[in-house]
Amino acid sequence: MKLVNACIGENGDITDAKERTGIWAWKHPHSDGSVTYQRQEGDVLLENVNFGYEPEKPVLFDVSLYAKPGQKVAFVGSTGAGKTTITNLLNRFYDISQGKIRYDGINIQKIKKDDLRRSLGMVLQDTNLFTGTVMENIRYGKLDATDEECMEAGKRANADTFIRMLPEGYQTVLTGDGSGLSQGQRQLISIARAAVADPPVMILDEATSSIDTRTEAIVQKGMDALMQGRTVFVIAHRLSTVRNADVIMVLEHGHIIERGNHADLLAQKGKYYQLYTGAFELE
Ligand SMILES: Nc1ncnc2c1ncn2[C@@H]1O[C@H](COP(=O)(O)OP(=O)(O)OP(=O)(O)O)[C@@H](O)[C@H]1O
Ligand SMILES: [Mg+2]
Known part of the structure; x- marks a missing residue:
């Protein structure tokens, strides 16, 4: 199963596109040699998943x-x-032995890993920047992106202001994986990288306390912009993110023990309520 750039004809037919169209489709090859296309939507289902690293x-x-x-x-x-473990399974860093994970109804084990990962934007706590310019680091999200697209993504990610203050702006060379930047700044660049890729599904691992409050507010705004209109899995440490989620999953020792929105869960007076009333940092 491959993920391809697609065009949608007037009659709704989906075909391969040579150009980047911003529309993606799953291309299903069949045993008789024919192919069918299915538009990528971004729904994700986990069904009775059991997993252990060992x-x-x-x-x-x-x-x-x-x-x-x-x-x-x-x-x-x-x-x-088990929060990070769930995201490790979604992007197939590990494969499950029991249960099902479906992406747009397709068993993810049938999707090529590269395609799967391309379709899932990830902003993780440990960002992986490389030695190269800020522009190149952003472009890594979409290798054929123009400079304008990269800068546009920088703006959407709320990273543009800080990038322009660097000695050479977008042409500043990051050395040692961006070690000259703060964690918040590194995260802003990785948000811009995800923004240029523009995937329908995002996995976010929110930064914790090591970011100062002002930078945190900037990063939060960038993340909020990125979440718009996408399916998002967020490992949340900030109460504001949790409050805005459509559904909150409370995990304990690998079990989902509570699920619902903020108001539902507070009313249940269970673990979430304890976390919420006990501490503002949900870690
Ligand atoms: N690569 C690995 N190999 C073996 N065990 C692992 C591995 N990664 C995580 N674990 C174990 O799996 C369990 C769940 O870990 P996981 O990283 O999913 O927790 P988490 O909820 O993300 O925690 P945190 O809030 O600290 O990030 C832990 O017991 C952990 O020790
Ligand atoms: Mg984790």
Whole structure:
């Protein structure tokens, strides 16, 4: 199963496009040699997923969830609960042995890993910047992006102001994986990278306390802009993100123990309520 650039004809027919159209489709090859196309929407289903990094040590137990296109799903829970593990499974850093994960109804094990990862934007806590200019680092999200597109993404990510203050602006060379920048600044560049890729599904791992409040507000705004109109899985540390999520999954020891929106979960007076009333940092 491949992800291809697609055109949609007047009658709704989907075909391969040579140019980048901003529309993506899954190309299904069939045993008789024919192919069919299915528009990429961004719905994600996990069904009874069990997983352990080592067979004798299960980490996730019977995890089921459904994210409709455009929905925001937030994961909260204590350290080691399994939040990052769920995202590792979505992008197939690890494959599950039990249960199903479907993306637009397709079993993700049938999707080429490169295509899958291209279709999932990721902004992780440990950003992976490389030695090269800021522009090149942003362009990594979409290799054929023009300078204008990269700068446009910088603006949308709320990163443009700080980038323009660097000695050479977008042409500033980052050395040592961006070690000369703060964590918040590195994250802004990786948000811009995700913005230029413009994927329908995003995985965000929010930064924690090591960012100063002002930078945090800037990063938050960039993330909010990026989340618009996409299916988003966010490992949330900030209360504002959690409050705005369509559905919050509370994980404990690999089990989803509570699910619902902020108001529902507060009313349940369970673990979420404890987290919420106990501390503002949901870690
Ligand atoms: N690569 C790995 N190999 C083996 N065990 C792992 C690996 N990554 C995580 N684990 C284990 O899986 C469990 C869940 O870890 P996970 O990273 O998903 O937690 P988390 O909820 O993201 O925690 P945190 O809030 O600290 O990031 C933990 O017991 C952890 O020790
Ligand atoms: Mg984690």
